[in-house]
Amino acid sequence: MSVINIENVSFSYETHHVLHNVSINVDRGEFLAILGSNGAGKTTLLKIILDELKPTSGLVRIFGEELKKFKNWTKISYLSQSATAHVAGFPTTVFELVASNLHAELGLIKILNKNQKQRVSEVLELVGMASYKQRLFAKLSGGQMQKVLLARCLINNPEIIILDEPTSALDEKSAYDLFALLKRISHEKGTTIIASTHSQVCSRGYCDQVLDLDKHHHEEVHV
């Protein structure tokens, strides 16, 4: 069964046509890149998947359920385009930031227990940022910030991670590193990952499927 199933989805902003009959299936543990130039509809499609925008026509199913019936949003983590800029000026350590996503499972006193602290360390280890635990988030490089934000997404063991242009502020090497990390996470943990990007090299080099919104087609990549 597909984790995400998009069927003939179209979307228009009033008279401006953005998406036209987009269809794709993404399975468990697959890494999908949504490729396209500015205005091609990458963010729009992600917002449709997140039920923040309603498609003009077509259907989206998550875990086999139509979006309007789907309730289990805690299974999905979303990393927005502006997340780095939003947190950059805030006085917070890497540890505090990652631990903030455990808020829903904290008790009344809202203090992390040993197991939860261990989980924070583990996800930071996974993204290669364990030694930065007590560093100030604002002092990290763009690539390191994205890895920490990814760790924040991962701490709740989401089944799907959606990232909107995670490489937009990164240099080429950091972008490749991030996509390589995403690929490893999707394959090792079985997490389904959808990332929008401008980068042909990143998407074709590391993803299982590429949906090219400029060319209106999708392809399976075998790497």
Add this chain to the structure above:
Amino acid sequence: MNIFSYEFMQRAFIVGIALAIIIPLIGLVMVLKKSSMIGDTLAHTSLAGVAAGLLIGFNPIVGAIVACVIAVFAIEAIQKKLPKNRDLGMAVVLTIGISVAGLLSAHIPSGMNFNSFLFGSISLVGQNDLFIIVSIAAVILLVFLAIVKDLYLITLDERLAKLSGVKVSLINFIFTLLTAITVGIAAKTVGALIVSSLMILPAACAMQFEKGFFSTLLLSVGFGFIYTVAGLFVAFYANQRAGATIVLIGAIIFVIVVIIKWLINKVRIRKLGKSNE
């Protein structure tokens, strides 16, 4: 003579320290929420409550608290009507508050020293005021500690806070209410025109240390404590107004911290340059 042999100074220290704990806590969150102006708005509006209290004959601290709480509701109502110009709500309430204070204060008998509320009169704190201020400060501290993790999440990322099950509107409302009450109880002691500075300066100093959120909160309280204790000593021995002295010392400490930080960075860069040569 020893400063602590005066009862009024003992009371001033107790009240000053109670306020030095809660004002910076509220102040840091306000700075991070980019809503520093609300402190100024409430402080000015509190004067209307003070004037009403002196005129009608009830405790002006209670008057200040009531005025601030009404101001908070008014700001929220205006902001809901004008969501695209949220600053306008604060500007309108500030204008109304200060106008009402101006009108009412003209009718206050001259012996009731309305002016002492402008710049504070911590040495005039009576036994009754001490009890009111310390009890309310204790409640504010407890409520703040109960919601501090929610506030951290909301200030960091409101969307994430909602997804994590935080009741964002409720927590924001409680925080605004805490701000209103804090300004209300600080008006008499620190001074209505000065209280917002005491909210911002400790936060500004603490943020220079580039620590995490909870460490920055503690540092803010530490700076508030240092300003207050140093300010009270200086004000007593130099025979100056306490509120203004406390804030001025805060401003001087802020400048010193910024200069030291700048010098440390310069030395670091020089060392880095030498090691790269």
